[in-house]
Amino acid sequence: xxxxxxxxxxxxxxxxxxxxxxxxxxxxxxxxxxxxxxxxxxxxxxxxxxxxxxxxxxxxxxxxxxxxxxxxxxxxxxxxxxxxxxxxxxxxxxxxxxxxxxxxxxxxxxxxxxxxxxxxxxxxxxxxxxxxxxxxxxxxxxxxxxxxxxxxxxxxxxxxxxxxxxxxxxxxxxxxxxxxxxxxxxxxxxxxxxxxxxxxxxxxxxxxxxxxxxxxxxxxxxxxxxxxxxxxxxxxxxxxxxxxxxxxxxxxxxxxxxxxxxxxxxxxxxxxxxxxxxxxxxxxxxxxxxxxxxxxxxxxxxxxxxxxxxxxxxxxxxxxxxxxxxxxxxxxxxxxxxxxxxxxxxxxxxxxxxxxxxxxxxxxxxxxxxxxxxxxxxxxxxxxxxxxxxxxxxxxxxxxxxxxxxxxxxxxx
Numbered sequence: 001x002x003x004x005x006x007x008x009x010x011x012x013x014x015x016x017x018x019x020x021x022x023x024x025x026x027x028x029x030x031x032x033x034x035x036x037x038x039x040x041x042x043x044x045x046x047x048x049x050x051x052x053x054x055x056x057x058x059x060x061x062x063x064x065x066x067x068x069x070x071x072x073x074x075x076x077x078x079x080x081x082x083x084x085x086x087x088x089x090x091x092x093x094x095x096x097x098x099x100x101x102x103x104x105x106x107x108x109x110x111x112x113x114x115x116x117x118x119x120x121x122x123x124x125x126x127x128x129x130x131x132x133x134x135x136x137x138x139x140x141x142x143x144x145x146x147x148x149x150x151x152x153x154x155x156x157x158x159x160x161x162x163x164x165x166x167x168x169x170x171x172x173x174x175x176x177x178x179x180x181x182x183x184x185x186x187x188x189x190x191x192x193x194x195x196x197x198x199x200x201x202x203x204x205x206x207x208x209x210x211x212x213x214x215x216x217x218x219x220x221x222x223x224x225x226x227x228x229x230x231x232x233x234x235x236x237x238x239x240x241x242x243x244x245x246x247x248x249x250x251x252x253x254x255x256x257x258x259x260x261x262x263x264x265x266x267x268x269x270x271x272x273x274x275x276x277x278x279x280x281x282x283x284x285x286x287x288x289x290x291x292x293x294x295x296x297x298x299x300x301x302x303x304x305x306x307x308x309x310x311x312x313x314x315x316x317x318x319x320x321x322x323x324x325x326x327x328x329x330x331x332x333x334x335x336x337x338x339x340x341x342x343x344x345x346x347x348x349x350x351x352x353x354x355x356x357x358x359x360x361x362x363x364x365x366x367x368x369x370x371x372x373x374x375x376x377x378x379x380x381x382x383x384x385x386x387x388x389x390x391x392x393x394x395x396x397x398x399x400x401x402x403x404x405x406x407x408x409x410x411x412x413x
Contacts, residue, residue, distance in 0.1 A: 004390050008130070008147040009092055011079070012139040017087040018080040018177045025183055026056040026080065026173035034079050038146070038171055045154045055173070055183045062153050062167040070165025070408045074194030075397055076357055076368065077145030078175030081137060082379040091133040100125035105381065106134030113382050120201060120376050128387040138383035140375030144390055145197030146171055148373060152397035164401045172357055178318055181360035191366060193332045195400065196358040199372035202389045203340060207326040207333050207369040208351035209359045210261070210282040211289040212318040215296060217243055220310045223272040236275035239307060240268060244277065246299045259284045259351055261292060284321055284351050319355045325362035326369055333369050335407060339399035345392060371396060
């Protein structure tokens with residue numbers, strides 16, 4: 001247990017927050033600190049072909065220890081953290097033998113992690129939990145996945161009696177701003193399929209995610225002295241408010257769950273003369289996803305008919321549901337499910353209400369389901385992770401590698 005705790009803590013104490021406004025890769029210079037650390041650590045534990053490219057992608061190989069040909073598989077995690085909440089000065093707290101009660105993260109600010117509000121905490125009574133101090137996020141998304149992959153590789157290197165084919169691993173920057181796979185070299189990675197270790201609670205196994213698009217609506221108004229504005233003023237803010245009011249009110253994130261999609265406009269800025277709102281569209285179903293885009297186009301078109309050609313609409317697809325690419329090779333999901341069952345972990349197979357590097361990589365020719373990393377309450381001060389969940393995720397990685405070897409043994413027979 002202590003080994004993975006120490007490794008995880010050494011990662012989260014490095015600020016690797018990404019920046020959506022940057023045009024570089026990685027988007028922040030500070031991400032290089034952890035990338036270079038990982039490069040050295042992988043060499044130290046005995047991995048082969050360790051590389052760190054000019055865009056911050058770390059890759060390495062665990063060579064095969066069997067003579068027969070087994071497809072190369074991979075494991076991937078991202079090392080950046082979300083720009084949604086500060087990651088500067090992370091000071092993790094370790095709660096041993098959690099008693100099932102409130103955890104006071106920050107007494108000065110009265111920030112409390114409570115099972116009365118966060119129900120998932122209840123299932124971890126008696127376990128060791130790592131939390132924030134209430135002033136930063138933790139970074140379990142996805143430094144837990146990084147720690148689990150490195151720990152699994154170290155275990156396999158130290159236990160050569162476990163038979164396996166070649167395994168490739170990769171750690172990526174900028175996943176939290178949607179660019180984690182943009183410069184990922186799939187050909188260089190060389191795996192037939194991979195798994196992202198980027199899910200939440202123990203048992204999660206996911207091969208469906210949202211189809212996603214970003215929407216920007218801009219309005220150019222006319223500013224006139226309000227005392228003399230009748231028939232002259234065009235208030236850009238009012239037009240944007242009307243646009244937002246015409247979207248289905250029950251199709252917002254706070255009213256949806258499971259496979260239900262939504263519209264989410266998360267920022268608005270401007271004045272009477274010009275204003276802009278930015279949002280996202282999400283839906284697991286491609287037909288419904290396209291219908292959502294068409295609805296926005298229709299609303300903007302109707303407003304243009306009323307107010308003139310002063311409204312600009314930009315819709316940019318971001319990623320698509322990986323299910324389309326994974327279903328033809330469902331044995332890769334079956335192997336992960338069997339690995340969990342062999343370890344007495346109940347698989348929780350459900351759609352991701354978001355996206356991972358795997359969703360983009362699947363469309364780049366690398367089918368890539370998602371496995372739990374163990375954390376909860378990502379992107380904020382209430383983030384936490386049970387150490388036992390990290391240990392179990394590490395076990396799953398090892399077991400998937402073992403079962404892949406056995407799967408191709410049986411196919412050969």
